[in-house]
Amino acid sequence: MEGTRVDLQTGHLTGGEVAQSRRTLGELRGVFAGEAARAAMDQQTVVYEVQSHAAVAEGTPGGLFFGTSNVMPGQVDGEYFMTKGHYHARRECAEYYWCIEGKGALILMDETGRCWFESMQPGSLHYIPGHVAHRLANTGDVPLRVGACWPSDAGHDYAAIAETGFSARLKAVDGVPTLVTE
Amino acid sequence: MEGTRVDLQTGHLTGGEVAQSRRTLGELRGVFAGEAARAAMDQQTVVYEVQSHAAVAEGTPGGLFFGTSNVMPGQVDGEYFMTKGHYHARRECAEYYWCIEGKGALILMDETGRCWFESMQPGSLHYIPGHVAHRLANTGDVPLRVGACWPSDAGHDYAAIAETGFSARLKAVDGVPTLVTE
Numbered sequence: 001m002e003g004t005r006v007d008l009q010t011g012h013l014t015g016g017e018v019a020q021s022r023r024t025l026g027e028l029r030g031v032f033a034g035e036a037a038r039a040a041m042d043q044q045t046v047v048y049e050v051q052s053h054a055a056v057a058e059g060t061p062g063g064l065f066f067g068t069s070n071v072m073p074g075q076v077d078g079e080y081f082m083t084k085g086h087y088h089a090r091r092e093c094a095e096y097y098w099c100i101e102g103k104g105a106l107i108l109m110d111e112t113g114r115c116w117f118e119s120m121q122p123g124s125l126h127y128i129p130g131h132v133a134h135r136l137a138n139t140g141d142v143p144l145r146v147g148a149c150w151p152s153d154a155g156h157d158y159a160a161i162a163e164t165g166f167s168a169r170l171k172a173v174d175g176v177p178t179l180v181t182e
Numbered sequence: 183m184e185g186t187r188v189d190l191q192t193g194h195l196t197g198g199e200v201a202q203s204r205r206t207l208g209e210l211r212g213v214f215a216g217e218a219a220r221a222a223m224d225q226q227t228v229v230y231e232v233q234s235h236a237a238v239a240e241g242t243p244g245g246l247f248f249g250t251s252n253v254m255p256g257q258v259d260g261e262y263f264m265t266k267g268h269y270h271a272r273r274e275c276a277e278y279y280w281c282i283e284g285k286g287a288l289i290l291m292d293e294t295g296r297c298w299f300e301s302m303q304p305g306s307l308h309y310i311p312g313h314v315a316h317r318l319a320n321t322g323d324v325p326l327r328v329g330a331c332w333p334s335d336a337g338h339d340y341a342a343i344a345e346t347g348f349s350a351r352l353k354a355v356d357g358v359p360t361l362v363t364e
Binding site (some may be wrong): 003004005008013015056088090092093095096098122124125126127129149152 | 188
């Protein structure tokens with residue numbers, strides 16, 4: 001029996017029980033501050049892809065999921081390509097991220113709206129505690145590849161972020177990734 | 183601030199919040215079938231080492247730990263060097279293992295005593311469901327290095343294994359890793 005495999009150089013998952021999704025610029029209306037700039041770009045451009053391995057059903061207590069996120073290099077009006085970001089529906093659930101390839105930032109926000117980020121480079125390990133919203137941004141020139149592991153009963157709450165966003169945005173300010181409050 | 187790092191080639195963890203432990207042959211009395219053979223070997227020989235990153239306290243609901251296990255190559259009377267093995271104290275808790283380097287086996291046993299194993303080679307991804315005891319064995323000639331992620335409230339139940347052991351042992355039979363029932 002051929003099992004699931006993770007390419008240790010890229011994080012790419014192959015084999016059974018692996019699901020994939022991607023988000024294009026056309027699917028990310030309202031996510032970037034520069035909405036007019038986003039709308040004027042090629043809507044087919046892939047911003048990020050996610051693979052996940054699920055051996056158990058979503059919601060299983062005590063279980064885990066394993067995945068890889070790839071965020072492409074790019075900017076929308078100076079704001080780095082990034083994921084939508086989410087809280088976990090079960091707020092106390094944590095997540096591990098580890099950077100496999102590329103250069104980026106893990107943007108974090110607690111429930112009081114305080115926003116900060118951790119720099120990512122190959123081998124950096126990041127613990128996202130419960131109650132902290134998180135998104136990935138690519139601040140480099142090649143795909144940012146990040147491995148992840150999280151509880152199968154964590155769930156995803158994208159709505160809280162879709163409604164109010166993060167309190168700051170990661171932009172290239174004189175070429176340096178900087179959190180900018182609008 | 184320098185964060186925690188994982189060497190992507192070896193799984194070695196450096197930086198804050200990393201704990202380490204190791205087990206020598208002298209500390210593994212009664213673990214291998216060939217107890218007399220074990221007792222006659224160099225008791226200082228390292229059988230395995232474990233590193234773990236803990237950003238939260240043991241028992242934290244919704245949290246996670248991240249680690250690396252290294253099992254050295256070797257045998258005790260034909261039985262491969264292996265870890266003690268454990269159930270999780272909170273039985274429903276799962277764990278992910280992924281093989282980084284070397285060749286080995288993930289030996290599993292459910293609560294009915296059924297025992298089986300999955301072959302490990304670099305890039306193999308292994309989901310250990312809840313209620314399943316697990317141990318690592320090195321079936322190759324170089325250290326077996328395995329990454330791991332598990333819930334911070336899983337706990338470890340070594341006692342159940344120490345008392346009754348696994349129902350089968352992984353031995354080299356004509357050079358082939360084979361589960362042998364005693």
